[in-house]
Amino acid sequence: MIGKKVIFRSRGLPLLLLAPQLLVILVFFFWPAGQAVYQAFHLADPFGQHFEYVGLDNFRRLFNSPEYYASLWATTVFSAGVAIVSLGSGLLLAAFVDHVRRGRAVYKSLIIWPYAVAPVLAGVLWLFLFHPIYGVVAFALARIGIGWNPLLNSNQAMALVVMAAAWKQVSYNFVFFLAGLQAIPRSVLEAAAIDGAGPLYRFRTIVLPLLTPTTFFLLVINLVYAFFDTFGIIHAVTHGGPGGATNILVYKVFADGFIGQDLGSSAAQSIVLMVIVVSLTVLQFRFLERKVHYG
Amino acid sequence: MIARRTLLAAAGAATLALGVAQASAAPREINFWYPLGGAIGDLIVKMTNDFNSSQSDYKVVPQFKGSYDETFNAAVAAYRAKKHPHLLVGIGAGSLNLMLSGAIYPVEDLLKDHGQKVDWASFVQPVLDYYRTPDGKLLSLPFNSSTPIFWYNKDAFDKAGLTEPPKTWDDVGTYAAKLRQAGFDCGYTTAWQVWVNIDNYSFLQNVPVASQDNGMAGIETEFLFNKTRVVQHIARLQEWGKDGRFLYTGRTWQGAHGAFASGKCAMMTESSAGHAGIKQAAKFNFAASYLPHEKDVTPKNSLIGGGSIWAMAGHPKEDYAGVAAYLSFLTSTDRQVEWHKGTGYIPITKAAYEKAKAEGYYKENPHQEVAILQLMREGSTSNTKALRLGNYVQYVAAIEDELENIWGDKKTAQQGLDDAVRRGNEILARFAQQNRKR
Numbered sequence: 001m002i003g004k005k006v007i008f009r010s011r012g013l014p015l016l017l018l019a020p021q022l023l024v025i026l027v028f029f030f031w032p033a034g035q036a037v038y039q040a041f042h043l044a045d046p047f048g049q050h051f052e053y054v055g056l057d058n059f060r061r062l063f064n065s066p067e068y069y070a071s072l073w074a075t076t077v078f079s080a081g082v083a084i085v086s087l088g089s090g091l092l093l094a095a096f097v098d099h100v101r102r103g104r105a106v107y108k109s110l111i112i113w114p115y116a117v118a119p120v121l122a123g124v125l126w127l128f129l130f131h132p133i134y135g136v137v138a139f140a141l142a143r144i145g146i147g148w149n150p151l152l153n154s155n156q157a158m159a160l161v162v163m164a165a166a167w168k169q170v171s172y173n174f175v176f177f178l179a180g181l182q183a184i185p186r187s188v189l190e191a192a193a194i195d196g197a198g199p200l201y202r203f204r205t206i207v208l209p210l211l212t213p214t215t216f217f218l219l220v221i222n223l224v225y226a227f228f229d230t231f232g233i234i235h236a237v238t239h240g241g242p243g244g245a246t247n248i249l250v251y252k253v254f255a256d257g258f259i260g261q262d263l264g265s266s267a268a269q270s271i272v273l274m275v276i277v278v279s280l281t282v283l284q285f286r287f288l289e290r291k292v293h294y295g
Numbered sequence: 296m297i298a299r300r301t302l303l304a305a306a307g308a309a310t311l312a313l314g315v316a317q318a319s320a321a322p323r324e325i326n327f328w329y330p331l332g333g334a335i336g337d338l339i340v341k342m343t344n345d346f347n348s349s350q351s352d353y354k355v356v357p358q359f360k361g362s363y364d365e366t367f368n369a370a371v372a373a374y375r376a377k378k379h380p381h382l383l384v385g386i387g388a389g390s391l392n393l394m395l396s397g398a399i400y401p402v403e404d405l406l407k408d409h410g411q412k413v414d415w416a417s418f419v420q421p422v423l424d425y426y427r428t429p430d431g432k433l434l435s436l437p438f439n440s441s442t443p444i445f446w447y448n449k450d451a452f453d454k455a456g457l458t459e460p461p462k463t464w465d466d467v468g469t470y471a472a473k474l475r476q477a478g479f480d481c482g483y484t485t486a487w488q489v490w491v492n493i494d495n496y497s498f499l500q501n502v503p504v505a506s507q508d509n510g511m512a513g514i515e516t517e518f519l520f521n522k523t524r525v526v527q528h529i530a531r532l533q534e535w536g537k538d539g540r541f542l543y544t545g546r547t548w549q550g551a552h553g554a555f556a557s558g559k560c561a562m563m564t565e566s567s568a569g570h571a572g573i574k575q576a577a578k579f580n581f582a583a584s585y586l587p588h589e590k591d592v593t594p595k596n597s598l599i600g601g602g603s604i605w606a607m608a609g610h611p612k613e614d615y616a617g618v619a620a621y622l623s624f625l626t627s628t629d630r631q632v633e634w635h636k637g638t639g640y641i642p643i644t645k646a647a648y649e650k651a652k653a654e655g656y657y658k659e660n661p662h663q664e665v666a667i668l669q670l671m672r673e674g675s676t677s678n679t680k681a682l683r684l685g686n687y688v689q690y691v692a693a694i695e696d697e698l699e700n701i702w703g704d705k706k707t708a709q710q711g712l713d714d715a716v717r718r719g720n721e722i723l724a725r726f727a728q729q730n731r732k733r
Contacts, residue, residue: 046371047374047375049396049397049398052729067696067718133544133559134557151543151545151550242699242700243699256689259364259688260692262725
């Protein structure tokens with residue numbers, strides 16, 4: 001394909017056209033990011049009256065803290081859990097809806113709904129269902145003899161926040177998977193069916209490979225979501241507990257910085273977090289993308 | 296569409312009119328932020344309206360700002376943007392950060408500078424001491440002061456054949472076992488686990504929570520509760536957790552209230568200010584008594600909780616005359632009695648206490664007096680005067696983390712408390728580093 005090239009006579013106009021976007025990026029990304037870097041090397045009091053340069057102290061403190069490594073591990077489990085559950089159920093629902101004849105629009109709307117719920121609200125909703133003292137589902141679980149207490153059991157707490165975070169993201173994945181499914185040429189599937197391939201075999205050998213671009217895209221998006229957008233859910237459901245079991249990196253940034261007012265450490269943490277996510281994304285593009293068929 | 300346009304025009308005109316009115320009459324606005332919602336917040340609004348209609352120079356604007364942390368953080372952010380309120384209710388345990396912030400106007404100076412004569416000697420002294428500097432200056436006005444007490448379900452006690460509230464922690468264990476036998480899910484639960492089972496436990500048993508007289512003598516402090524009887528106490532609760540004599544119901548208070556009010560747990564330690572909420576939710580007879588203690592000690596006074604009102608610096612001088620008038624208004628005996636009865640917070644002046652007593656209020660609400668008597672026990676020591684440590688929000692979160700590890704049987708009481716102290720000490724050291732040079 002030949003790229004379109006527009007030639008401007010002067011430099012002024014293109015710069016002027018770019019200016020609004022550049023300004024937004026500057027103000028909302030580079031400026032705060034610069035502040036974060038500055039703060040990461042300082043010890044500051046909350047009221048901003050006292051600043052002290054402490055060098056790499058904030059980072060040293062982090063990497064000497066067992067709690068930080070625990071948080072790293074919790075983040076790994078959490079984001080893997082969220083990606084698997086939300087991608088899996090998104091795909092499953094999309095495959096079902098793709099086969100439905102009647103009432104497809106209704107199913108679609110219903111499944112898309114949760115995406116409109118703010119993360120904190122999603123968290124509160126799940127908390128009301130599953131809180132061991134006043135949760136409706138927890139009450140039912142106790143009735144049938146299942147000991148449910150995410151306030152004490154870290155695995156149950158992790159399962160709960162993964163469910164809450166994934167539930168919200170399923171809608172998003174569903175929309176993309178459904179679009180992906182509908183873009184698969186019917187003729188190919190029909191030809192395979194005529195050749196005697198069963199539905200599962202067709203799904204595995206034709207549908208899945210043709211969905212890899214969508215899946216790859218969604219994987220990146222879901223991981224970024226799990227890493228950055230989920231602190232509201234954690235805040236509402238577990239506050240990072242019990243014993244730090246669900247204290248994922250982004251929640252720790254939020255809790256230490258915005259609740260505890262330890263701005264230096266929080267800034268250092270957000271820099272580490274950014275490095276992690278950038279390298280994860282680069283790795284994904286380098287290694288996973290090779291397996292993607294763009295059709 | 297026309298309707299909408301008319302509406303907009305009307306709104307515009309109204310705003311304009313309001314602006315003009317303000318320019319001419321202009322009572323000075325005083326902003327007051329607090330973290331107390333529900334019935335307590337309504338009472339603040341009511342008392343503030345009374346103040347506003349009692350004079351025409353000032354208008355205090357009360358604003359509920361969420362939890363203690365949220366309110367404090369909102370004020371911090373506002374301070375940095377120079378849009379902070381005149382008055383702020385801060386959590387008592389977090390006082391040190393405000394004391395050293397340089398962002399406050401000490402209330403004792405504020406009231407004196409504006410000619411408000413307040414008789415500090417008439418105040419309940421342990422409450423006042425909590426907010427004083429080492430050289431005796433009062434920095435913030437005690438407002439919503441409380442202390443934890445022991446709440447119990449009387450109907451459940453009857454069912455289990457128990458007639459008296461437990462006096463010692465051993466009694467609590469025995470009672471809990473009996474309640475379990477009588478068919479109750481759990482024996483004992485607690486709100487505010489750190490405040491009750493570490494801080495107040497240490498106070499009653501007369502052991503230190505932290506060095507430097509619990510932080511009253513200086514800012515270079517360390518936690519000590521992993522070396523005191525607190526360890527045995529926490530180990531005992533962990534043990535009780537295994538057979539349902541103790542149930543952990545989460546941080547802060549909502550879980551404990553739920554468990555108590557639903558009849559699941561028949562005994563609970565919770566703030567005296569929990570009264571309104573418990574009364575509203577509990578469908579059974581309940582009562583309250585003193586916090587339990589170990590059988591070999593004579594218990595000391597308990598520790599204050601709740602919060603106080605801070606005046607923030609940096610507003611025009613004229614505003615502060617109104618601030619002083621408002622604060623003075625809040626400390627009047629009638630207001631204090633109204634506040635005490637309406638909220639369950641303790642009265643901050645002796646006059647208010649005497650008045651409530653004379654009115655027979657404690658005959659009907661004996662648990663309200665329990666809190667006051669428990670706080671005012673004679674023979675306070677350097678271990679039981681107050682607790683004043685920096686970076687409260689951070690260190691409490693770290694201790695709660697480790698307590699959860701103990702309740703969840705991931706660590707022994709000693710291991711968990713050692714880790715809590717290690718993490719807490721790092722946070723205290725950071726605070727000292729920040730404030731040493733001032």
